[in-house]
Amino acid sequence: MLSNKDFDLWSDNYDQSVELSDEENIYPFAGYKKLINTIFNTIIENNWIDILDVGIGTGILSSGLYNNGCKITGIDFSGEMLKICKAKMPLARLFQYDFTEGLPEDINKEKFDCIVSTYAMHHLSDDAKIEFIEKLIKILNNKGSIIIGDIGFETREEFIRCKTLVNDIWDDDECYYIYDEIKNKFTEEYKITYNQISICAGIIKINK
Numbered sequence: 001m002l003s004n005k006d007f008d009l010w011s012d013n014y015d016q017s018v019e020l021s022d023e024e025n026i027y028p029f030a031g032y033k034k035l036i037n038t039i040f041n042t043i044i045e046n047n048w049i050d051i052l053d054v055g056i057g058t059g060i061l062s063s064g065l066y067n068n069g070c071k072i073t074g075i076d077f078s079g080e081m082l083k084i085c086k087a088k089m090p091l092a093r094l095f096q097y098d099f100t101e102g103l104p105e106d107i108n109k110e111k112f113d114c115i116v117s118t119y120a121m122h123h124l125s126d127d128a129k130i131e132f133i134e135k136l137i138k139i140l141n142n143k144g145s146i147i148i149g150d151i152g153f154e155t156r157e158e159f160i161r162c163k164t165l166v167n168d169i170w171d172d173d174e175c176y177y178i179y180d181e182i183k184n185k186f187t188e189e190y191k192i193t194y195n196q197i198s199i200c201a202g203i204i205k206i207n208k
């Protein structure tokens with residue numbers, strides 16, 4: 001599992017490495033741009049303003065939203081990722097915080113129109129994901145959504161097909177979303193949808 005120091009070291013060439021993996025249409029970032037654009041368009045179409053980005057990284061998604069008038073709050077445990085983020089969005093509120101510890105106290109008192117997280121929460125086990133998402137739901141406005149874009153698959157068969165295809169470069173330490181399995185772990189009061197974006201990327205949307 002990558003630590004905050006590993007992400008510090010990755011921060012300088014993060015944007016280029018993601019773009020390259022996307023352009024070559026290979027795991028792990030195949031479909032990255034499409035995924036980011038899909039989430040961006042959903043947020044703009046819904047006129048959501050107050051956005052929380054969990055594992056904001058260098059702010060590729062949130063800086064576009066910021067430039068379109070959204071108020072951005074971000075959490076990340078890498079100080080170097082946050083420095084790049086701050087340079088793109090001087091007025092964003094950024095918290096250096098490890099989300100395996102939950103949420104910063106200030107954020108727990110607030111409500112957001114949309115909570116996004118892209119390529120960050122696969123560092124949590126499925127049970128830890130659900131526990132964390134329950135915390136996020138508490139700080140979501142009634143008409144808002146949680147949108148998670150990440151390495152994901154509709155079924156375990158699709159997961160195995162991708163793993164077999166990429167073989168050596170597959171990261172067994174990470175815990176990817178398998179929609180068919182994770183959707184059953186939520187209580188029935190939530191509406192969960194899934195959109196497969198590429199061979200290895202998908203978007204899970206959770207509404208109250």
Ligand SMILES: C[S@@+](CC[C@H](N)C(=O)[O-])C[C@H]1O[C@@H](n2cnc3c(N)ncnc32)[C@H](O)[C@@H]1O
Pocket residue numbers: 004007054055056057058059060061075076077078081097098099100117118119120123
């Ligand atoms: C692969 S990057 C994704 C960044 C950005 N969301 C994107 O889509 O380009 C994962 C980010 O999540 C952050 N991250 C990973 N685990 C974290 C944790 N436990 N607490 C806070 N941030 C974490 C990393 O520092 C990194 O910036």
